[in-house]
Amino acid sequence: xxxxxxxxxxxxxxxxxxxxxxxxxxxxxxxxxxxxxxxxxxxxxxxxxxxxxxxxxxxxxxxxxxxxxxxxxxxxxxxxxxxxxxxxxxxxxxxxxxxxxxxxxxxxxxxxxxxxxxxxxxxxxxxxxxxxxxxxxxxxxxxxxxxxxxxxxxxxxxxxxxxxxxxxxxxxxxxxxxxxxxxxxxxxxxxxxxxxxxxxxxxxxxxxxxxxxxxxxxxxxxxxxxxxxxxxxxxxxxxxxxxxxxxxxxxxxxxxxxxx
Amino acid sequence: xxxxxxxxxxxxxxxxxxxxxxxxxxxxxxxxxxxxxxxxxxxxxxxxxxxxxxxxxxxxxxxxxxxxxxxxxxxxxxxxxxxxxxxxxxxxxxxxxxxxxxxxxxxxxxxxxxxxxxxxxxxxxxxxxxxxxxxxxxxxxxxxxxxxxxxxxxxxxxxxxxxxxxxxxxxxxxxxxxxxxxxxxxxxxxxxxxxxxxxxxxxxxxxxxxxxxxxxxxxxxxxxxxxxxxxxxxxxxxxxxxxxxxxxxxxxxxxxxxxx
Numbered sequence: 095x096x097x098x099x100x101x102x103x104x105x106x107x108x109x110x111x112x113x114x115x116x117x118x119x120x121x122x123x124x125x126x127x128x129x130x131x132x133x134x135x136x137x138x139x140x141x142x143x144x145x146x147x148x149x150x151x152x153x154x155x156x157x158x159x160x161x162x163x164x165x166x167x168x169x170x171x172x173x174x175x176x177x178x179x180x181x182x183x184x185x186x187x188x189x190x191x192x193x194x195x196x197x198x199x200x201x202x203x204x205x206x207x208x209x210x211x212x213x214x215x216x217x218x219x220x221x222x223x224x225x226x227x228x229x230x231x232x233x234x235x236x237x238x239x240x241x242x243x244x245x246x247x248x249x250x251x252x253x254x255x256x257x258x259x260x261x262x263x264x265x266x267x268x269x270x271x272x273x274x275x276x277x278x279x280x281x282x283x284x285x286x287x288x289x290x291x292x293x294x295x296x297x298x299x300x301x302x303x304x305x306x307x308x309x310x311x312x313x314x315x316x317x318x319x320x321x322x323x324x325x326x327x328x329x330x331x332x333x334x335x336x337x338x339x340x341x342x343x344x345x346x347x348x349x350x351x352x353x354x
Numbered sequence: 355x356x357x358x359x360x361x362x363x364x365x366x367x368x369x370x371x372x373x374x375x376x377x378x379x380x381x382x383x384x385x386x387x388x389x390x391x392x393x394x395x396x397x398x399x400x401x402x403x404x405x406x407x408x409x410x411x412x413x414x415x416x417x418x419x420x421x422x423x424x425x426x427x428x429x430x431x432x433x434x435x436x437x438x439x440x441x442x443x444x445x446x447x448x449x450x451x452x453x454x455x456x457x458x459x460x461x462x463x464x465x466x467x468x469x470x471x472x473x474x475x476x477x478x479x480x481x482x483x484x485x486x487x488x489x490x491x492x493x494x495x496x497x498x499x500x501x502x503x504x505x506x507x508x509x510x511x512x513x514x515x516x517x518x519x520x521x522x523x524x525x526x527x528x529x530x531x532x533x534x535x536x537x538x539x540x541x542x543x544x545x546x547x548x549x550x551x552x553x554x555x556x557x558x559x560x561x562x563x564x565x566x567x568x569x570x571x572x573x574x575x576x577x578x579x580x581x582x583x584x585x586x587x588x589x590x591x592x593x594x595x596x597x598x599x600x601x602x603x604x605x606x607x608x609x610x611x612x613x614x
Contacts, residue, residue, distance in 0.1 A: 160486050189488035200483035202475075217489040260483075267487070 111138040113303050119168035121154055128154050130327030141304045143314040146324030152307040156273045161185045193269035197276040199260030201248040207259055208244050214267045234262040254285035272304040278313045290316040378570050385493045395498040403464050404506030411456050415514035419521030440537050441544035443522040452515040453553050457560035460507050461593035465568035468499055469589030472572025473582040500565035507561030548612040556604040563596040
């Protein structure tokens with residue numbers, strides 16, 4: 095991988111505690127080799143953006159990270175523990191520390207917004223105190239600026255609102271790591287920007303470490319401490335947004351060519 | 355699903371599917387007894403599955419009872435056996451027609467409904483969102499639905515049988531004048547536990563098969579919009595087939611146990 099060496103801004107410089115470590119990750123579906131050699135380390139508090147064309151396996155990487163997919167080879171360590179060797183109970187404990195925001199928001203469409211937010215509290219954290227549940231639901235909705243939507247069904251919400259509620263539901267269990275799967279796809283530029291800024295705000299509030307999968311360059315610019323570019327199942331360039339912008343790497347250039 | 359990930363074809367795909375179903379069944383069994391039962395969701399499913407199917411089962415059974423009497427009457431009159439009509443209806447309805455017709459209606463309505471619902475939850479990543487948050491989708495979605503169908507199909511069958519007998523009584527009175535008490539006395543005198551018990555037991559298996567097939571097809575559907583339709587369709591076909599297979603087995607076992 096060509097590493098573009100440039101010092102990051104002091105303000106966004108993360109501490110050097112590695113919380114996610116991926117080495118030699120390989121994954122195929124039938125004859126199709128999706129991940130050929132993925133290597134990545136993410137430090138605590140860092141926002142890493144993964145850029146790549148559609149169908150390159152960006153989402154597969156983060157699905158391996160939470161044990162939804164079993165890799166063919168390689169090592170995936172989160173908080174120093176090997177995910178591929180975890181049993182069901184250990185995986186469940188790990189998942190309680192990781193938030194995963196799906197592309198669609200993945201709200202449970204038979205439940206109201208309140209019930210959606212209560213779900214992880216009652217089923218994952220097993221909180222029984224109604225006042226505590228109510229307090230956390232309202233706090234999460236205030237965080238994403240959608241307190242009025244509490245009794246609405248997902249079908250009554252716009253795309254941006256669904257993403258915000260999805261984010262609130264993910265953050266309600268206060269995860270240490272956030273995985274965002276194309277958080278701004280399908281949204282207009284203004285809403286995309288709002289979601290990107292919300293990601294930064296949530297990082298500040300909840301002190302999360304994040305991997306953001308996207309091909310939205312504006313989202314990458316706003317949210318990233320570091321950007322990695324993926325091509326043909328491996329990371330081919332890495333650096334800050336600014337350094338990759340100036341890079342001579344051909345694949346990086348193709349992503350940044352429309353950025354002024 | 356194993357066969358999807360490995361792109362299997364032919365008999366290998368069939369064997370992988372059997373393996374998948376065994377794994378799914380063991381997950382279902384394990385989750386009945388571990389991690390707390392979702393009572394509120396179970397009750398909601400009983401209402402959705404049972405109460406909302408009652409009208410359809412009732413109308414169908416009423417017509418079936420009436421039609422059976424109208425069809426049987428000319429033949430019975432020829433032999434001078436019209437007095438046997440209540441008994442003939444009761445035995446055929448309780449032993450065979452009631453359970454099978456109710457099960458087929460439920461296969462069409464409930465298995466397709468569950469297949470489509472869980473299939474669309476899979477497509478919109480709702481099941482993945484549950485799993486990745488550390489909640490247990492099998493416990494919440496599968497256990498409750500399978501047990502609700504297993505519980506409600508026998509109840510629906512009993513209701514259907516009673517309504518079918520009422521339909522028969524009304525149809526009999528189109529041509530003959532039979533009192534309510536005579537009709538029902540003849541029915542009560544003509545059936546015993548060997549008519550009722552095996553029929554009741556087989557409806558439990560019908561219910562389980564319908565719930566299991568619906569959940570399995572929906573839970574393991576592919577990630578594409580057309581797969582929701584495929585899941586619903588194959589759930590109906592497979593569940594209906596299982597109803598006939600279980601019925602054929604049940605009649606053999608009943609013959610050995612009760613009619614020799």
